[in-house]
Amino acid sequence: MNIHPIKTEKDYEKALERLEQIFDAKQGTKEGDELEILSILIEKYEDEHFPIDLPDPIEAIKFRMEQLGMKQNDLTEVIGFKSRVSEILNKKRKLTLEMIRNLNEDLSIPTNVLIQKY
Secondary structure, eight states: OOOOOOOSHHHHHHHHHHHHHTTTOOTTSHHHHHHHHHHHHHHHHHHHHSOOOOOOHHHHHHHHHHHHTOOGGGGHHHHOSHHHHHHHHTTSSOOOHHHHHHHHHHHOOOHHHHTSOO
16 A cells, blocks of 8 residues: 555546545455545545535525425425515525525525525
8 A cells, every 4th residue: 555645636646546446445454444545535635626616505495496396386385475485596585594494404405505695
């Protein structure tokens, strides 16, 4: 096992190649330990060099609704009046703290997604 920090794109590519080679290694083996350490190093490099922004709050709501098979009407139980739901989904009205709490609790949308500006 020859593991070192991933500092360059070349190091990253080598690490990915090695990860692919030992991907099915059993836990508790030498290669299993290497796989675990390599995964951590790759994740750290990716977090620093390829950050993923949080999704738009309204797009996250629409996506979650789609996942749950919900219609706009179904959201009235979470947000309030039908007209309010329409205004929220069309970005004409901001989410209130109560709406954010309800969306988090009822639809399991993380609050850090919902509190962003849009």
